[in-house]
Amino acid sequence: MKNKLPIALSNRHVHLSESDLEKLFGGGHSLCELKSLSQPGQFACEEKVDLVGPRGTIPGVRVLGPTRDITQVEISFADARKLGVDAPVKESGDIEGSPGLKLVGPNGEVDMEQGAIVAARHIHFSDKDAEEFGVSDGEKVKIKTSGDRSLVFENVTVRVSPKYSLEMHVDLEEGNAAGVSNGDLVEIIR
Amino acid sequence: MKNKLPIALSNRHVHLSESDLEKLFGGGHSLCELKSLSQPGQFACEEKVDLVGPRGTIPGVRVLGPTRDITQVEISFADARKLGVDAPVKESGDIEGSPGLKLVGPNGEVDMEQGAIVAARHIHFSDKDAEEFGVSDGEKVKIKTSGDRSLVFENVTVRVSPKYSLEMHVDLEEGNAAGVSNGDLVEIIR
Numbered sequence: 001m002k003n004k005l006p007i008a009l010s011n012r013h014v015h016l017s018e019s020d021l022e023k024l025f026g027g028g029h030s031l032c033e034l035k036s037l038s039q040p041g042q043f044a045c046e047e048k049v050d051l052v053g054p055r056g057t058i059p060g061v062r063v064l065g066p067t068r069d070i071t072q073v074e075i076s077f078a079d080a081r082k083l084g085v086d087a088p089v090k091e092s093g094d095i096e097g098s099p100g101l102k103l104v105g106p107n108g109e110v111d112m113e114q115g116a117i118v119a120a121r122h123i124h125f126s127d128k129d130a131e132e133f134g135v136s137d138g139e140k141v142k143i144k145t146s147g148d149r150s151l152v153f154e155n156v157t158v159r160v161s162p163k164y165s166l167e168m169h170v171d172l173e174e175g176n177a178a179g180v181s182n183g184d185l186v187e188i189i190r
Numbered sequence: 191m192k193n194k195l196p197i198a199l200s201n202r203h204v205h206l207s208e209s210d211l212e213k214l215f216g217g218g219h220s221l222c223e224l225k226s227l228s229q230p231g232q233f234a235c236e237e238k239v240d241l242v243g244p245r246g247t248i249p250g251v252r253v254l255g256p257t258r259d260i261t262q263v264e265i266s267f268a269d270a271r272k273l274g275v276d277a278p279v280k281e282s283g284d285i286e287g288s289p290g291l292k293l294v295g296p297n298g299e300v301d302m303e304q305g306a307i308v309a310a311r312h313i314h315f316s317d318k319d320a321e322e323f324g325v326s327d328g329e330k331v332k333i334k335t336s337g338d339r340s341l342v343f344e345n346v347t348v349r350v351s352p353k354y355s356l357e358m359h360v361d362l363e364e365g366n367a368a369g370v371s372n373g374d375l376v377e378i379i380r
Contacts, residue, residue: 077366078268089338089369120338148279148310149364152342170367174339176267177360177367179279 002132003188005123007145007168008038009175012079014049014063014103015072024049024105031065038167039124041066051075052102055084071112073101074119076173083116090117091157121174122157124164133188136160142189143168149179152189192322193378195313197335197358198228199365202269204239204253204293205262214239214295221255228357229314231256241265242292243306245274261302263291264309266363273306280307281347311364312347314354323378326350332379333358339369342379 022029025047032046047063051073058079072095080087085099100112123143125135135141137160143153156168168186170178180186212219215237222236237253241263248269262285270277275289290302313333315325325331327350333343346358358376360368370376 077369078362148345150344152344154340154342155338172268173363174367177364179267 001134002129003190004185005129005133005166005168005188006183007143007170007175007180007186008182009172009180010074010119010169011172012051012058012061012073012075013044014051014061014074015068015070016063017069017071018067020071020103020110021067023108023110024103026107029107031063031067033065037064038165040163040165047105050104051079051083052104053083053085056082058082070095071103071110071115073103073112073116074171075116076171077118078173080116080118085116087116087118089120091120091122092117119169119171120157121153121155121168121170122159123166123168125158125160125166126164127160127162129164129166130158130160135188144187144189145178145180145184146186147179149177151178153178191324192319193380194375195319195323195356195358195378196373197333197360197365197370197376198372199362199370200264200309200359201362202241202248202251202263202265203234204241204251204264205258205260206253207259207261208257210261210293210300211257213298213300214293216297219297221253221257223255227254228355230353230355237295240294241269241273242294243273243275246272248272260285261293261300261305263293263302263306264361265306266361267308268363270306270308275306277306277308279310281310281312282307309359309361310347311343311345311358311360312349313356313358315348315350315356316354317350317352319354319356320348320350325378334377334379335368335370335374336376337369339367341368343368 033043045063048060051058103110139158223233235253241248293300329348
């Protein structure tokens with residue numbers, strides 16, 4: 001059974017709904033693709049917004065496309081402290097009970113009611129990969145990294161979809177804590 | 191045998207030699223204690239310096255006292271990237287081969303030849319604590335944290351001295367990756 005897969009570090013980023021995109025960048029605006037991401041159909045955009053919280057601002061945060069049903073901001077714990085919000089660790093898409101932020105774009109602002117989260121670490125598996133690794137959607141696994149700062153991440157969420165490409169996602173703090181770089185191989189512990 | 195101990199998160203900080211202290215803050219300057227730290231005799235100072243690297247500056251970094259034989263700067267991987275230096279993971283005091291930084295104080299500057307490190311995670315044990323935990327100086331142990339972001343830190347250095355007070359030290363990125371706060375209890379895995 002396979003047990004090694006690549007890891008990638010996600011920096012803070014923003015997913016926008018169509019209506020919030022238009023508020024921030026103007027009516028009829030479409031996202032401009034800067035480069036494609038590893039997950040099929042996902043891309044980093046030219047567009048950036050400022051995140052404004054009760055205690056501070058983080059300027060120039062990258063928007064990822066395509067647009068989604070709901071606006072969501074993924075930040076680190078360090079970012080949350082700087083902004084002054086108590087962002088919970090949540091699966092992407094599960095923003096219930098999370099705090100909002102003000103987003104500032106070149107054409108306007110959006111006051112989010114909720115949607116600022118620290119994304120739970122997770123692994124994307126295609127259906128075929130999931131079979132080869134012997135895992136199923138929603139399962140939690142342990143992942144071991146190697147090197148000076150090696151550690152074992154517990155509570156890693158398995159996400160399976162035919163649209164996914166095999167990759168573990170952690171935030172920058174998690175990646176730096178483990179001393180790993182994009183593309184390094186990590187191992188499922190059984 | 192005991193297996194639980196408190197963890198503490200270290201933010202970036204600077205240890206100064208007497209001569210560098212005088213270059214930065216003026217001849218005859220003594221460090222002003224702001225508050226004592228958990229390790230006996232160690233304290234945070236009123237004094238701050240700017241760290242300047244080839245790619246960026248981090249202003250207002252706290253000096254810790256007392257002065258030491260050698261100036262040493264402890265930063266995170268994120269800080270190292272911002273500054274533009276390739277700081278290695280090292281035990282405190284072992285700065286051989288590490289890059290330097292420019293330190294800027296109110297009265298002058300210091301161009302370090304070396305001394306910028308990412309401190310290796312470690313645990314301080316008094317002799318008595320070491321006996322109660324069954325560990326010895328220089329040994330590497332595994333430490334498990336609890337909660338949403340629970341993980342197991344491998345390669346944690348045991349440091350034993352009669353001067354030490356029982357505590358694990360990680361940097362902010364490691365602490366945030368584990369979702370822990372100062373004083374949370376962690377566990378040695380045997």
